[in-house]
Amino acid sequence: MREKLPKNKPETTLVALFGFPVKHTLSPLFQNAAFQALGMNTFYLALEVPPEELPDAINAIRSRKFLGANLTIPHKETVIPFLDEVSLPAQKCGSVNTVVNHNGKLRGETTDGPGFIRSLKEEAGITPKGKRIFLIGAGGAARALAFSLAEAKASICLTNRTAVKGEKLVSDLKNYYPQNTITYVPFSEKSKTLRREKIDVLINATSLGLKKEEELFRPADLAGKIVVCDLIYNRKTLLLQSAQELGLKTINGLGMLIHQGALSFQLWTGKTAPIKIMFAAVK
Numbered sequence: 610m611r612e613k614l615p616k617n618k619p620e621t622t623l624v625a626l627f628g629f630p631v632k633h634t635l636s637p638l639f640q641n642a643a644f645q646a647l648g649m650n651t652f653y654l655a656l657e658v659p660p661e662e663l664p665d666a667i668n669a670i671r672s673r674k675f676l677g678a679n680l681t682i683p684h685k686e687t688v689i690p691f692l693d694e695v696s697l698p699a700q701k702c703g704s705v706n707t708v709v710n711h712n713g714k715l716r717g718e719t720t721d722g723p724g725f726i727r728s729l730k731e732e733a734g735i736t737p738k739g740k741r742i743f744l745i746g747a748g749g750a751a752r753a754l755a756f757s758l759a760e761a762k763a764s765i766c767l768t769n770r771t772a773v774k775g776e777k778l779v780s781d782l783k784n785y786y787p788q789n790t791i792t793y794v795p796f797s798e799k800s801k802t803l804r805r806e807k808i809d810v811l812i813n814a815t816s817l818g819l820k821k822e823e824e825l826f827r828p829a830d831l832a833g834k835i836v837v838c839d840l841i842y843n844r845k846t847l848l849l850q851s852a853q854e855l856g857l858k859t860i861n862g863l864g865m866l867i868h869q870g871a872l873s874f875q876l877w878t879g880k881t882a883p884i885k886i887m888f889a890a891v892k
Contacts (some may be wrong), residue, residue, distance in 0.1 A: 622651045622878060623674050627658040627666050627688075628681035633843055635891050636679060639867055642890035643874055646883045660687065667691040668719070670710055676877040677709040679870075685749030692717040701785055702756035704749040707873040718876055721750050722757025724869025725840075731868075732860045733836045737763035741807055745799070745825065746814035747774040750840060754780055754814055764790040766806060768799045770815070800830045812838040818846035827879065831855055842866055863891065 626636050632655075657667045663684055668691075670678050674885045680688050685704045685792035692708065695717040697704045705717035730736050737758050744755055747769040756766060758781050769775030772795065779793040791792070794802045803811065803826060817823050818841050831837065837839055837852035840862035849859045871882035 612711050619650050620738075621654060622649075622676050624651065624653045624676050624678060625666075625670060626653070626655040626679040626681060627663065627684055628655070629657055629659050629683060631655040631657050633772070634681070635842075635863075635866065636870060639887040639890040640870060640874065643871075643883050643887050646886045647878075647880060649878070651878075658684070660684070663688060664691050667708070667715065670708065671713045671715065673710075673712070675710050677715075677873075680706050680708065680749075682749070686752075689717060691715075692725065696727070698722070698756065701781075702752040703781070704752045706869065709876050715877065717871075719753045720869040720872035720876070721753035721865070722755075722760075724867075724872055725754050725865040726757055726761060727868040728860060728864030728869040729836075732864050733744070733810075733858050735810065735836060737761040737810075738811040740764070741766065743799075743803060743806070743808045743811045744814060745769070745770075745812065745817070747771070747778040748815070751814035752778055752781075755810065756785070758790050759786040759791065762789065764793055766808070768796050770796050770817075771793055772796070800826055803830045804832065806811070808833070808835055810836045810838065812840070813823065813846070813848055814840050816841070818848055819844075823847065824851075826851070828855060831857060836860065837863065838862075840865060867891065 613662045624800050634655050637655050643649040656678040666892045685706055688705050693714045695753050699719040704719055706721050707718040709716045741764045742758055743766045745768055767779055776793050779791055782791045817825055831852055836858045839846050842862035852859045867887050871884050874882040
């Protein structure tokens with residue numbers, strides 16, 4: 610009797626996360642759970658890529674083995690010159706967190722902002738239109754959030770430790786959204802502004818709070834019915850702890866991380882991401 614040969618498995622494809630560092634990331638956990646749930650022979654891996662090695666890393670994903678990549682700190686802005694094209698939203702904010710490989714041609718996308726807006730709606734029941742947002746930060750993630758929030762017709766009050774960078778982000782936002790109320794606040798004035806202004810949502814999009822002793826605001830600054838968001842997701846920061854003790858609604862960065870990852874998944878595969886499975890994988 611002739612032996613049946615096993616059917617050939619589809620070729621293994623890859624997605625990479627480039628960052629420096631990346632040891633803390635949860636992305637492989639939920640992305641690989643999603644690929645497995647859909648029966649895809651695809652593997653997501655996290656690679657530490659120092660800034661000077663980014664051009665070579667980006668060229669490597671032109672191979673047909675790669676569906677694309679994710680970018681995290683410090684590569685979201687510096688990756689752009691090495692791509693063949695960049696989507697309009699990513700061009701506007703100057704930040705790319707997702708690269709899609711189309712037969713060796715690389716396209717940059719941003720899913721951070723839309724991912725955060727989905728998280729805000731799902732976890733706090735808030736849509737940005739007409740809301741007053743106080744955003745701390747001006748890096749890649751903060752830029753992506755700011756442009757998505759402005760696109761959704763929110764008013765934005767922004768501060769940053771490095772004033773030049775924060776002021777440039779405000780200027781860029783005003784160029785694209787002159788009809789929106791967008792203001793810059795010196796970092797030293799952030800507490801006074803938060804107490805004085807009617808703020809609906811406070812967002813920390815910086816690494817401040819990673820250290821236990823770092824305190825962005827005192828509990829007295831957080832008075833009023835405010836939603837407090839901190840994009841740090843691997844610990845409860847003092848900011849979120851203070852807000853919870855005051856009975857305020859809080860959101861960490863886990864929802865944004867998974868929702869942006871689900872949008873990236875769809876860009877790479879053309880398939881709807883199994884979002885419940887992705888959440889279950891990390892929880």
